[in-house]
Amino acid sequence: MGDLTTPKPVLRIVAAFSCYPESLAWGAAQAESCWGAIALKSEPFLLTETTYYDQEMGPGQSKQFWAFADLQSPGDLPDWKRQTNQWEQQHAEEQSWPVARPLNLDSGYISEAKLVLATTKDRDHRIYLRDGIFAEVTLHYRRKVWEAWPWTYPDYQRAEFHEFFNRCREYLRKSLQTL
Numbered sequence: 267m268g269d270l271t272t273p274k275p276v277l278r279i280v281a282a283f284s285c286y287p288e289s290l291a292w293g294a295a296q297a298e299s300c301w302g303a304i305a306l307k308s309e310p311f312l313l314t315e316t317t318y319y320d321q322e323m324g325p326g327q328s329k330q331f332w333a334f335a336d337l338q339s340p341g342d343l344p345d346w347k348r349q350t351n352q353w354e355q356q357h358a359e360e361q362s363w364p365v366a367r368p369l370n371l372d373s374g375y376i377s378e379a380k381l382v383l384a385t386t387k388d389r390d391h392r393i394y395l396r397d398g399i400f401a402e403v404t405l406h407y408r409r410k411v412w413e414a415w416p417w418t419y420p421d422y423q424r425a426e427f428h429e430f431f432n433r434c435r436e437y438l439r440k441s442l443q444t445l
Contacts, residue, residue: 275337275445276375277438278346281383283313283329289357289369290330296353297332297371305335305437308430315420324365329421333434337441338375340382344399346373347384374404376434378442381405381412381422391417407435 278301282293290310298304310328313319319327350371357369374383383404385392392400404422405412412428421427 273340274377274442276340276377276382277434277441278334278336278338279374279376279381279434280332280334280350281329281372281374282332282369283319283323283327284369285324285326285328285365286363286368287328290328292357293353293369293371294330294332296357297334297350300349301334301336303335304332306333306430306433307331308427311421311424311426313421315424319367319370322365322367323370324368327370331427331430331434333376333437337438337445340375340377343373343375343382343384343401344395344397347386347399348397349373351386376431376438378435378439379407381431389417391415405431 280297282290284290294304294307308331310330313327313329350373354367354369354371358367372383374381380403383402385400385402386398388394388400392402394400402417403415404418405414412431414423
């Protein structure tokens with residue numbers, strides 16, 4: 267029998283996308299006011315791999331990643347996802363938007379070995395956590411590179427995303443050394 271241990275803290279991230287720059291700014295401000303400083307922020311990436319969200323969110327979405335300064339327990343992932351879902355709803359209701367969903371916020375984390383995203387959708391490769399939230403290992407870090415799985419979303423396979431995730435992983439490793 268293995269010994270029970272507490273997992274190492276992880277770097278909380280949010281993948282935010284919208285076709286409205288002001289929605290991305292609103293989401294970042296909301297997250298910082300609740301979760302503390304954003305340590306790393308990517309440039310907005312134009313999403314070109316899919317039109318899946320166009321009807322609900324409008325065409326021409328950009329995705330931006332935020333990594334938060336304070337390391338967290340990976341066990342809190344369901345709380346983060348439920349919080350970001352509430353923020354999405356709040357933002358959609360605050361003013362009149364020409365689309366049903368002006369902002370999409372995906373919670374997750376980066377550990378030294380993987381990038382995990384939270385979701386409300388069950389699939390064969392996702393593990394149920396609690397409170398209606400599932401987790402998916404979207405990428406794994408092997409031989410000094412991020413590698414995709416068969417289920418990894420096409421945009422998460424982009425080199426530009428991996429460059430940002432490398433910066434996040436390095437920030438995490440340095441932060442873990444100070445604990």
